Structure formats: structure tokens, C-alpha cells
Amino acid sequence: MLMKEITLIAGTEETRKTLLEQLRSYIGEYIRIKSYAIDEGIEEIIKSDLIILSSDLVYPEALPYLHEDSKQRVMTARRTINYHYIDKLLFIPPGSEVLFVNDVAETVFDSIGKLKELGINHLKFIPYYPGIKSVKPVKIAVTPGEGDKAPEFVEEIIDIGPRLIDMTSMTEILKRLDMLEGKAHELSQKYLAKIIQLGQRLVEATQETNRFNKNLKTVLEGVNDGLLSVDTYGEIKVANGNLEKIFQTAMPFTMGKNIRQIIKNKELLHFLLNDPDGANMILSIDNVEILVKKFYIKEENLIVATFKNIKEALEIERQLRRELIKRGHIGKYTFEDIVGSSESIKNKKRIAAKLASSELNILIEGESGTGKELFASAIHNCSVRRGGPFLGVNFSALPEDLVESELFGYEEGAFTGARKGGKKGLFEQANGGTLFLDEIGDISPKIQARLLRVLQEKEIMRVGGTEIIPVDVRVIAATNKNLMEMIETGKFRQDLYHRLKVLYVQLPPLRERKEDIRELVNYFIQQNEPRSMRIEEEVIQRLMHYNWYGNVRELKNTLEYMLAVCEGDVIRIHDIPEKSFFQVKLTAESFQGYKETNELEELGNSSELYFILRQLYTAGSQNILLGRKQLAELAKAEGYTLTEPQIRQRMNLLEEHGYLIKSKGRAGTRLTRKGKQMVEQERLNG
Template identity: 45%
Template sequence: LPVLFVNDRPETARDCVDSLRDLGLDGVKWLPWNPLDPPPPPEYRIAVVAGEPDLVPPGMDEVIDIGVRILDFGSLAEILKRLGMGETDIGGYSRRYLAKIVNLARRLARSTEEARRLSGHLGSVIDSLRHGVLVYDEEGRVSVCNEELRDLLNLRPGSGSGTTLGSLIRNRELLGFLDCRCGEEERTFKLPEGTVVVRRFDLGEGGHTVAVFRSEGPEASRLGREYRRRGHVAKWTLEDIVGDSEAVRRAKRIALRLAATDLSILIHGESGTGKELFASAIHAASARSAGPFLAVDLGALSDDLVESELFGYEEGAFTGAKKGGKTGLFELADGGTLFLDEIGNVSPKVQTRLLRVLQEKEVMRVGGADIRRVDVRVIAATNEDLLAKTRKGEFREDLYFRLKMGWLRIPPLRERRQDIPRLVRRFLEQEGAGDVAVSPEVLAALESRDWPGNVRELRNTLTYMLAVREDREISAEDLPEPEYFEPQGSESEGFRSLPPEESGPGLRLGAEDRFILGALAELEAEGRAAGRETISALARARGISLGTGAARARLERLAALGLLVMGRGRRGSRLTAEGRRALPSVR
């Protein structure tokens, strides 16, 4: 049966005819034709066209328009029916069609397996590179993070890919460098893991960016890799400590000065304030930064386990001792820093051995007789009053003063409420949710709580609110119920709430906020400009610690709450109508 297949493009007409023949319609005498071809032979009286009947040459007895469609078995059956061949053996055509599909599926499977194998080979090649490789898209989603980079950044094996830059990179300066779409650039960064050189460049397609990391110094790189492989590295620097409050700035100043010495240090702070964060930052800023940093929670270990972990043991020292013995943490930390958390929990026996290590710089393994020299800086931490324990005979006084050669107090969160907005923003960035907004009401509620669990409790609460929110903003509806918090024996177990008639903004403000609102009213009445320097000077005159940076942060927060308008020059900041209504509750 001669049939004309018509299309406006000769190659398309030929491809369609080839497809029809592949599908089994090879019993038809097909002729691909387009309007630029000569008139078809006279025996061709039937034309098939796909949605363009106006292209069919004149003189056809029948025009079959199959429309624009995929040439599948349904199309094949319809063409057979329209050509009057519906009574033929459709099963034969279907078998040939299915055979084509099965053959195609096999070819696709082979191609997929080959692609998977090539992808595995490529992954092995990338992991074997001597430099760290990071690939991410415009939204910061990481698609490639090789093994060298995981070692360099002290990441868990297999982690990195599928996460976001904010959750992967802790150093804010490095994160800003990676986020910048500024073309090819190379810079050097000092991380807790060591100094690295990062080269960043954009790929031509897909909006992806590649960053290549390499360590400086071959020997330092080798030792650093070994420490990272064992997990013996500091994770944080002083730049990672968030806060503009005077309490935090003072703690950071003291930490930096102590880092320049080689004194043993006792850190005091409540649970969740970030004692290990400061210990890590001190190590990273010290001359020992290229050495190992090890941390151990003594409160989580039994007395016997503490001794074997700190000092190690020889083979056969006790039942269950490993063959060959075990190297203790003091030996592993040689040339670096050992952080002992919850130091107040150790027994008198362990206290005696600790004192000897601090005084003599020598350690003896459990069950051993050999003296081993160690060069280790000890940073200890506690949330207890160790001096009171020494007076009760529960802690050695000589060990206490030996540890306290350097002393650092970490302020609780209730003493630095003005840092909460910045902490919230940092935590959102680390969770890969930097574009999520937080309403002023939520920030005010967060600042109203005393946070007995400190920064750790704040972060856990924010993670909860991030999980239950319904849109791109965390609103007051997302705040946890009082039952979310453990009872603390205070008058309120959750966020402080007030009756509607008593919920003026002044009642939700901290002491520094209330001072600033009152100072603005006072300065305005005197006709004086109310800038951050003036407010800071007025605070000092009245015995209140409020630096210019902290004053600016409070002014910005109060402006976000609609209580004042920040101005420049002579006008300075001034109260809004809402701020004036808050003054009675402030005073």
C-alpha cells in the first residue's frame, strides 16, 4: 500500500518514516515528502500528516491527520485502523514494538550502569586529589566535597555533599568569600585546623562555583592531617564567638591575652555558656595552634576510666586492658592543649595525679613504671564553686590554684540579652536558613527569658521553632508552650507573658533598653542630639556599662520594635509615639 508521509522538513519526514518502520509498519510503502519536493508519483493517493493538513499536495484521495503526538503503540494502532489494516495481526506488531522497547530499556540500563561506574571512578579521582575540592550552586547547596576537604575542615566521613555552605563553613570570613560571586579569586585564611589557601572560580554553566583548598607548609600539613584524622583539632576561633555585649567583649579580650601565654587556665561558666568554645578559641589563637587539641568531659566518666583515659595504661595493667596498652590523652596532646571539662567531678586520687603532671610535666601510665615527659597546656572548666569545695576538703587547694593561674569567666546568657538577635541570626545561617526572618515579637520574647540552659538552650529552642514554622518567617505562633521547658523553680517556666492591658512594649524590655528609652526622652527634653556616643557617655556617668557598639545594637533593636527612629548627624535618634507610650512602664 503506497502512502505519503508529509512534513514541512525533509529530515523530519524521513525520521518519522524510519520510526514507523521500526515500530513494525514496514508492510506499507512509505514515501517521505515535503512541499519543496517534486509532485509525488500518481500511485500515492493516501497521505499521512502530523497536524499540518495544509501541507498535503493536491490530488490525494484520503488525508489522515494523526495530530501532534508521540509515535507509540497507540499511534501505531490508530494508523493501522485508518489505513484499513485493523484486521491484520496486531499481535505481531505489538511483539515487534515491545521488542524494540525491551531493547531500548536494556541499552538505557547499560548506559545508566556505565554512568554510575564512571561517576564512581570520578568520585574516587576527586577524593584522591591532594587538595580539598568544594562545588556548590547559587543557593549554597553543596554537590561535591571530597575526602581531603573533609579532613581539612574536620568533617565526619561521608558528610558535606547535600548540605549547605552555612552548615559546613564556620568561619564567617571564609563563608563570605565563598558566597561572593566575584569571579576568580584566591585568598588565605587562618582556620582552627591551620592556615589554608582557597581559590574560587565560577563554572560556565549551571551557576555552580568551585573552591579549591590547600594547606600551607608540607610538614605542618602532614601533622595537621594526622591530628584531623584522629579528631584532635580545635573547631572554633575567637571569630566564632558571637556577641557585642560588654560582658562577651571582656571575656574575648581576656581569652586573647591568656592565649598569648602558656599558663594553665580555669574557665568558669554555667552549663551551655560555651566553655569548650572559648577553650578551642584560646588554643587556636595560641602558639600551640599547630599542635593537637583534645577535649574530655570528666563528668561523663567513672573514676577508673578517667585515670586510664588521661594517663593511659600498660598491657596487663588490669582485667580487660588492651594488648599493647593504651596511650593516654596527655601523651596524645603533647605539643598542644588538653581541655578538661567538669574538673570538679574528679576524685582525690585523680586530682593528685593531675597535680603532678601540671608541676613536673611528667606522666606515668596505669600499671607502668616509665616516666614520660609531656608538653601540654591544660585548660580546665567547671560550673561549680571550686573554692567552696576546697574549703570543704572536696577539692585539692594546691590543684585549684595551679589550674587558676589563668582564669576566665563566661557570662550567662541572661547577662548578655542584647546578643540574642545576633546569636539567632548565626544559628539560622548554620542551619542553612539564613533567608528566614524572625519577627520583632519573637526576638522580644527570646530576650525576656532567663535561659537557665544558656546558649545551648537558645539554639535548641530556635531549632524547634525553625522546624514548626509554616512560612519564611518565625512568628510569635511558633514560640514553644511553657511545657516545652524544664521547670526551673522560677515564677514562669516558659516565656514571660502579660495580660493584654499590661503588655506595653516597655514591660518586655531589658534594663539597657529601658535606660536608652529614658535617656532619649531626657536628651530630647534638653534639646541635645541622642547618638550612640552620647548615650554611652551618659551610661558611664551613671555607672552603667554600655559601650558604643552595644548602644548601637540596642538602638537598632528598639528601632525594629518601632519604639524609636534612628537618625544621623545632629538630630540623632528620637522616640516614636509608640516609644513615648512605653515610657510610663519604663519608668
């Protein structure tokens, strides 16, 4: 017996595919099915036992391609909502306004009616089709495969797929083919199986929603603050148990009630329902101070407020602080702990305090002993992260093979001797706070690469681990090396340098702020000696004469030495250590990159060059400007035969090699740091 044949003609290719799949699943075992889409074009005359149209709109365009015998065997399928995707609609919040988008008004209104018949009545559907004159702008649109027709203001499109052929049309197809009596039971069984499958999906969706709501309730009840969410009319949408504890009211904050029935404080009601978004207020309930914060969720038209017991919040912060102190994970210094009244150090403190308000990484450069860790700690304690941990690591004191595990942690069994259960690295321990990376110039290329990735991705992976761990850490790096020179020689990554140096502070050496020495000396005496001590003025003057290449740390060590050897309660000149005690030059590795090779000797006329540098140094310390004429006169007085053109030539040479900077006008000529160091070094060596 020959199989009967039907032909499906749909308007679009997507509708054709969907309906063809449906027909095959129900009757494809015993009926041959052909299909066409108008928008793809029809290139042959169609002759079948039955022609099925996806809608009446298809008929005029399909008619020219129908065989005369088939024109009498045409039916238009009744269509219904595609139940395969109906669960998508259940996740849209109740009461939401959504557009229903389709190609013509008839199918739009028909589909909305079908959805309501199916019980999808928790949404407010707004009809939309091409040519409609006006429509309310909403963010969500639902469509049966016609998403391209949605207006531009729609932000989210939920496609529930093309409408399916309903069961009455399926039955009619079998009836017209004289197959209903033999296949009706099989058709109903398949339809029932589809309905059961849909029911299972809806049950799963409901269970998932219930699980989510249960978890959400657990979270809300676990929050220490009172939480309240209301609409703009004051109707309660969410409230947790802590809110009721704070208000201690006989009437519970039940969902659906209006807060005016529960809260009688007019000031609070006005604050919640009328004050601008982001406002705060302090409320007193039974002599308990409560901080109330609110914000507005425009999309949901909801007001959310948190109620925090100020006393409890402060106690929690104190407990956290005590725990951080106990672990040593706390910034010990503030800007008030940085001693000095010179304009130089005050300016650096002002800059650092401004940088503290940012969340960006900071690079601190300065010679050894200038107070880089003090500044890092002070920046942390002046930032929004001051309640979080502050941890530091000095790379110069850490063996290379331990750096990776210290920074990133390790998993159990990562290496011989690894702690059972693994260990958190410094990045994990500093989460929510600040990590101070001292002597950053000492890390290897391998660690540089890993550190760069952490700074880029904000996540780490422990040594021997596979899990990606997100971290929220601000990095403050410090160095006494010239990182730019290290980049040029390939010892430091340029991309890492720029990741670290988003913000920047360069600390001045002590020899450039000698006016702070007196204040520092008095501070160190008070810190180290409980008894009343004084220091002779001659000692202060001698200390101010030194250049302190070890900076504040060297000065502190010197004071501790003098306090240990002095007799009585006075520090005298003979208590100053011998010359060998002092650092007399910068190390080759220092930030300034001082070179022991005497560059001036290589330039020639070194004594004359020294003379010019000395005179400019002395004049600069007294705020005196020197021109070529004055220098020529001073040279003659000291026995040098130098004309003004010769002085100009030598000053040009010194400028080329970075010893001085010539400026026009009142700024005059001044020494660079390199020039000052050369003079100071010559004096110490002399």
C-alpha cells in the first residue's frame, strides 16, 4: 500500500523547520511529508493528497504553485503556543510588562489569548506588530520566532519559538486522509507523552524557583542588618527577621502589607518613600542608634533599605581589627607617623594621601631607608581598605624557590614538605585589603610573568592547584632600584612596570631634606629613651653636615648608638661614631644607580667641572642664583683661569651628562640629583 503524502507550506524557513519536525514526530512514520517556505521560494508545482498551510496569509502566495487537483485539498492549520519553551516565561517576575511581538495583529492577539488559556497570567502582555501606531516602551519582549520585528528600545528578547499545530488540526489531517480510525489512539498517546514531558519540565522549573527562593531567604535571614524592600507605594516586597528585631513591633513585616501600617515614625516614612536615592539617615529606636541606607532599583520600581545597629557594627569592626592585629595583618603606620616638616616630605604626604583614595596600584620609588613601607602602610590606613588586611613581603629577603608559594599559596602534595591541606598565599590572605611588595626589582622573570597575570586578571592559582581563585587586592610595590634601567637591560618586564606604576610616589633622600634632621633626632630620642635626654647643638650641626646615604634608617641607627654610649642625660660631640660607621656612598644597586667610576675624570678638566658643581651646590643651598660672570669671578679668586665662554662650554657638557639643568630667566641653573650626589661624594672622600 502506497504511503499518503502531505505538503506543508509555511511563510518562513524557521516556521517550516519547526512544523515539519512536529509533523514528523506525530505522523511521520506512516505519512510522507514534503515542505516549502515562501520566503525561500517555490520552484515547482505542488501536488499532494493534502496541502497544509501555516496560516491564511500564506494561501495567496502559495496558490500559483498548487496543482489543480490539489487546490481542493487545502487546509489551514490551527496554531497554538510552542509548549517546548513555555517554561521560559515562568522565570519573568510576576507583574512584569512585556511586549508580545509577531508579524501581524491577528497572530499577536491570538497568541496572547492562548497564553492566558494556558495559565500564563502573571504577566502584562502588550501587543506589538509592524505598523502599530504607538506602544509603551518596555525592556522585555516575547516572540514566537519573530525577534527581528521587536522595536529598538527592547533590551531582552525571549524567543518561545514558532507556534505549533494544535491537536485539532492534527486530528483533522488524519481524518482528511481517512486514517483517523486506525491512528487516533497512537496520535493521542504521543500527544499525552508530550504533555507529560512538558509537565515534568514545569515541575523542574518550579522546584528550581523554590530552591532559589529558599536559598534567598536563608541569605536574607543570615545578614546581620535589617533588610526591607518596598515599592513606591509602600507595599512590602521583602523583609527579613532582623528588621523585626530592630523595630520590636507586634505587627510583622508581612509581604503585601503597607509599611504605613507598621512604621509610625513620619520622618522615617518620608525618608524611605520620598528622599532621593542613595540617602542615609540615623534613627533612634529605644535609645539604639540605627544607620539607615536606601537605594532605588529603577527597573523593578523598588526601594531597598538596610538598617544597621551602629554599636554592633563598630564592635564587629573592632573585633576584626583585633584579629588582624593578632595575626600581624595590619598597617601599623599612618601619615601622622611620618616625621618631618620640610616642604619636600609634606608634599609627598599630600600626594600619597590623594592617591590613597584610589583603588589603583601604586609604585613607590626611593633609596633604601627613605620610609617606603611607612608610606605604604599610611596609604592603606587612609584608603577604603583600611578595615582589611595589610600584608607585606620583602623579595630581597626571600629565597627564590619560596617566592611563588608565598605569593600564591600551594595545594596539599604540591611539593615535598607541603603542609597538609595546603596553604593560602599572601594574595589570598590580603583579600579585601592591601599587599605591599617591597624590593620588587629583585623578583625573577618567572615570578614577574605570574604577577603580571594576577594584576591583569585579578585571580590566582595555587602552586600544584587547578582551581582559579578570584582575589580583590590592591598592590603597592616599592623599589630602591632604577627599574627603567632594568627594563633596558631586559631584567624587568616593561608591561609589569606599567601595571605597577599606575600611580607613583618618589620619596626624597634625607640629604635633600636636612631641615628634618633635628625633628627626627628628637623623635628617635623620645622613642628610644624614656628618661629626659638632651642633645648638644654642636652634635645636631655635625649630624646635619653628613649626607646620610643610608637615609632615615642610618640616622636612627646612629642615634641608637649614641644613646647607648653617652654618659648621663646629654649626648655630646664625642658620642658621634667614627667616620667608618657611616655609609659614605650609595651602593651600586641603589635606586639612583650611583656609579663608582668617576665620570668627571673621563670628561676631562675634572677639577674645573668639580669647581662649577661645588659653586652651584653652595649657591643653591643658599637660594642664590649664579651666572657665568659670577662663576668666572669666583674661579679667578680660587686660581682657575676660566673665561665666560669656557664656563658656558663646561656647563653645556655637565648638562649633557645629567649633572645640571640650565633654565632661562629667574630659574637660573640648578644641579640635578646626580650633580648634588657628586659634590656630596667628593666632600666625603675629601
